Amino acid sequence: MTTLRIHAELTPLTVELPAQMSLGLEQFHELCRANPDLRIERSATGVVMIMPPTFxxxxxxxxxxxxxxxxxxxxxxxxxxxxxxxxxxxxxxxxxxxxxxxxxxxxxxxxxxxxxxxxxxxxxxxxxxxxxxxxxxxxxxxxxxxxxxxxxxxxxxxxxxxxxxxxxxxxxxxxxxxxxxxxxxxxxxxxxxxxxxxxx
Structure with a gap:
Protein backbone atom coordinates (compact mmCIF):
# COMPACT_ATOMS: atom_id res chain seq x y z
CA MET A 1 0.00 0.00 0.00
CA THR A 2 1.32 3.47 -0.91
CA THR A 3 0.98 6.22 1.67
CA LEU A 4 0.39 9.87 0.83
CA ARG A 5 1.10 12.12 3.78
CA ILE A 6 -0.21 15.66 3.41
CA HIS A 7 1.71 17.82 5.87
CA ALA A 8 -0.23 20.85 7.00
CA GLU A 9 1.42 23.56 9.04
CA LEU A 10 -0.71 22.44 11.99
CA THR A 11 -2.05 18.91 11.49
CA PRO A 12 -0.61 16.24 9.16
CA LEU A 13 -3.15 14.28 7.12
CA THR A 14 -2.36 10.72 5.94
CA VAL A 15 -4.05 9.22 2.88
CA GLU A 16 -3.74 5.49 2.18
CA LEU A 17 -3.81 4.26 -1.43
CA PRO A 18 -4.35 0.65 -2.57
CA ALA A 19 -1.20 -1.25 -3.52
CA GLN A 20 -2.14 -1.29 -7.23
CA MET A 21 -1.94 2.52 -7.14
CA SER A 22 1.67 2.60 -5.87
CA LEU A 23 3.74 5.40 -7.37
CA GLY A 24 6.97 4.47 -9.10
CA LEU A 25 9.49 7.08 -10.17
CA GLU A 26 7.77 7.91 -13.47
CA GLN A 27 4.35 8.11 -11.80
CA PHE A 28 5.85 10.39 -9.16
CA HIS A 29 7.20 12.69 -11.88
CA GLU A 30 3.73 12.75 -13.48
CA LEU A 31 2.15 13.61 -10.13
CA CYS A 32 4.55 16.53 -9.72
CA ARG A 33 3.99 17.76 -13.28
CA ALA A 34 0.23 17.65 -12.73
CA ASN A 35 0.57 19.65 -9.48
CA PRO A 36 3.28 22.26 -10.13
CA ASP A 37 2.21 24.44 -7.21
CA LEU A 38 2.80 21.70 -4.62
CA ARG A 39 6.05 20.78 -2.93
CA ILE A 40 6.18 17.00 -3.03
CA GLU A 41 8.78 14.56 -1.70
CA ARG A 42 9.12 10.77 -1.94
CA SER A 43 10.87 8.55 0.60
CA ALA A 44 13.18 5.68 -0.33
CA THR A 45 10.29 3.29 0.42
CA GLY A 46 7.85 5.12 -1.86
CA VAL A 47 5.97 7.17 0.75
CA VAL A 48 4.80 10.41 -0.91
CA MET A 49 4.64 13.57 1.19
CA ILE A 50 2.78 16.69 0.03
CA MET A 51 3.46 19.94 1.85
CA PRO A 52 1.34 23.09 1.54
CA PRO A 53 2.95 26.52 1.27
CA THR A 54 4.77 27.65 4.40
CA PHE A 55 3.47 30.41 6.62
Missing part, protein backbone atom coordinates in the same frame (compact mmCIF):
# COMPACT_ATOMS: atom_id res chain seq x y z
CA UNK A 56 4.70 33.88 5.71
CA UNK A 57 7.22 34.21 8.56
CA UNK A 58 8.83 30.86 7.65
CA UNK A 59 8.97 31.91 4.00
CA UNK A 60 10.77 35.12 4.95
CA UNK A 61 13.32 33.24 7.04
CA UNK A 62 13.89 30.74 4.21
CA UNK A 63 14.36 33.68 1.84
CA UNK A 64 17.00 35.26 4.10
CA UNK A 65 18.82 31.94 4.32
CA UNK A 66 18.76 31.44 0.53
CA UNK A 67 19.89 35.00 -0.19
CA UNK A 68 22.95 34.63 2.04
CA UNK A 69 23.90 31.29 0.48
CA UNK A 70 23.26 32.64 -3.02
CA UNK A 71 25.43 35.73 -2.57
CA UNK A 72 28.30 33.60 -1.28
CA UNK A 73 27.89 31.03 -4.10
CA UNK A 74 27.92 33.79 -6.74
CA UNK A 75 31.19 35.19 -5.41
CA UNK A 76 32.81 31.81 -4.69
CA UNK A 77 31.86 30.37 -8.14
CA UNK A 78 32.92 26.79 -7.31
CA UNK A 79 29.35 25.50 -7.15
CA UNK A 80 25.70 26.42 -7.51
CA UNK A 81 22.91 26.92 -5.01
CA UNK A 82 19.29 25.77 -4.97
CA UNK A 83 16.15 26.96 -3.20
CA UNK A 84 13.48 25.02 -1.32
CA UNK A 85 11.42 24.18 -4.41
CA UNK A 86 14.20 21.97 -5.86
CA UNK A 87 13.90 18.18 -5.77
CA UNK A 88 16.92 15.85 -5.86
CA UNK A 89 16.83 12.08 -6.43
CA UNK A 90 19.14 10.59 -3.81
CA UNK A 91 21.07 7.34 -4.41
CA UNK A 92 18.61 5.45 -2.15
CA UNK A 93 15.70 6.45 -4.44
CA UNK A 94 14.24 9.16 -2.19
CA UNK A 95 13.33 12.49 -3.78
CA UNK A 96 13.99 15.27 -1.30
CA UNK A 97 13.70 19.07 -1.30
CA UNK A 98 15.93 20.72 1.33
CA UNK A 99 15.23 24.32 2.28
CA UNK A 100 18.55 25.29 0.67
CA UNK A 101 21.30 23.30 -1.01
CA UNK A 102 24.64 23.67 -2.80
CA UNK A 103 26.49 21.37 -5.21
CA UNK A 104 30.10 21.60 -6.39
CA UNK A 105 30.23 22.69 -10.03
CA UNK A 106 32.21 19.68 -11.28
CA UNK A 107 29.62 17.28 -9.85
CA UNK A 108 26.71 19.27 -11.31
CA UNK A 109 28.37 19.57 -14.72
CA UNK A 110 28.94 15.79 -14.80
CA UNK A 111 25.16 15.32 -15.08
CA UNK A 112 23.53 15.16 -18.51
CA UNK A 113 21.25 18.05 -19.53
CA UNK A 114 18.14 15.89 -19.17
CA UNK A 115 19.21 14.87 -15.65
CA UNK A 116 19.68 18.51 -14.64
CA UNK A 117 16.23 19.29 -16.08
CA UNK A 118 14.51 16.70 -13.84
CA UNK A 119 14.83 15.77 -10.17
CA UNK A 120 18.59 15.52 -10.63
CA UNK A 121 20.05 12.16 -9.55
CA UNK A 122 22.52 13.65 -7.11
CA UNK A 123 22.78 14.37 -3.40
CA UNK A 124 23.84 17.96 -2.69
CA UNK A 125 27.20 18.52 -1.01
CA UNK A 126 25.52 20.88 1.46
CA UNK A 127 21.92 21.01 2.70
CA UNK A 128 19.95 23.14 5.15
CA UNK A 129 16.62 22.37 6.79
CA UNK A 130 14.86 25.13 8.72
CA UNK A 131 12.48 23.83 11.38
CA UNK A 132 9.28 25.74 12.14
CA UNK A 133 7.17 25.23 15.27
CA UNK A 134 4.91 22.73 13.48
CA UNK A 135 7.73 20.48 12.17
CA UNK A 136 8.62 17.34 14.09
CA UNK A 137 12.27 17.54 15.06
CA UNK A 138 12.90 13.78 14.92
CA UNK A 139 11.65 13.57 11.31
CA UNK A 140 13.98 16.38 10.25
CA UNK A 141 16.87 14.71 12.10
CA UNK A 142 16.17 11.49 10.18
CA UNK A 143 16.11 13.48 6.95
CA UNK A 144 19.47 15.09 7.73
CA UNK A 145 21.00 11.69 8.43
CA UNK A 146 19.57 10.46 5.12
CA UNK A 147 21.38 13.27 3.29
CA UNK A 148 24.67 12.29 4.95
CA UNK A 149 24.13 8.60 4.22
CA UNK A 150 23.57 9.48 0.55
CA UNK A 151 26.65 11.64 0.03
CA UNK A 152 26.21 15.09 1.61
CA UNK A 153 29.35 16.46 3.25
CA UNK A 154 27.70 19.08 5.45
CA UNK A 155 24.19 19.74 6.70
CA UNK A 156 22.63 22.26 9.06
CA UNK A 157 19.33 21.61 10.81
CA UNK A 158 18.27 24.97 12.19
CA UNK A 159 15.74 24.45 14.97
CA UNK A 160 14.10 27.86 15.26
CA UNK A 161 11.76 27.02 18.18
CA UNK A 162 14.68 25.66 20.20
CA UNK A 163 17.20 28.23 18.92
CA UNK A 164 19.53 25.31 18.33
CA UNK A 165 21.54 24.19 15.32
CA UNK A 166 22.45 20.58 14.61
CA UNK A 167 25.57 20.33 12.45
CA UNK A 168 25.88 17.15 10.39
CA UNK A 169 29.27 16.26 8.90
CA UNK A 170 30.42 13.07 7.25
CA UNK A 171 32.25 10.70 9.64
CA UNK A 172 31.68 12.94 12.66
CA UNK A 173 29.15 12.95 15.48
CA UNK A 174 26.35 15.51 15.25
CA UNK A 175 27.40 18.81 16.81
CA UNK A 176 24.75 20.74 18.77
CA UNK A 177 25.09 24.53 18.95
CA UNK A 178 22.90 26.53 21.34
CA UNK A 179 21.74 29.92 20.02
CA UNK A 180 24.73 30.65 17.75
CA UNK A 181 24.98 34.02 16.02
CA UNK A 182 26.82 32.66 12.96
CA UNK A 183 27.38 29.32 11.24
CA UNK A 184 30.59 28.75 9.29
CA UNK A 185 30.70 26.39 6.32
CA UNK A 186 34.45 25.69 6.13
CA UNK A 187 35.91 23.58 4.63
CA UNK A 188 32.94 22.47 2.46
CA UNK A 189 31.84 26.08 1.83
CA UNK A 190 35.08 28.04 2.23
CA UNK A 191 34.50 31.48 3.67
CA UNK A 192 30.71 31.12 3.97
CA UNK A 193 29.23 32.47 7.21
CA UNK A 194 25.46 32.34 7.72
CA UNK A 195 24.26 35.16 9.97
CA UNK A 196 21.32 33.92 12.01
CA UNK A 197 19.81 37.19 13.30
CA UNK A 198 17.20 37.26 10.49
CA UNK A 199 16.56 33.54 10.68
CA UNK A 200 15.83 33.15 14.39
Missing amino acids: SDSGNRNFNLTVQLGLWAEEDATGIGFDSSTGFTLPNGAIRSPDAAWIRLERWNALRDEQQASFAPICPDFVVELRSASDRLNLLQDKMQEYLDNGASLGWLIDRPGRTVYVYQRDRPVQVLENPETLRGDPVLPGFALRLEKIW
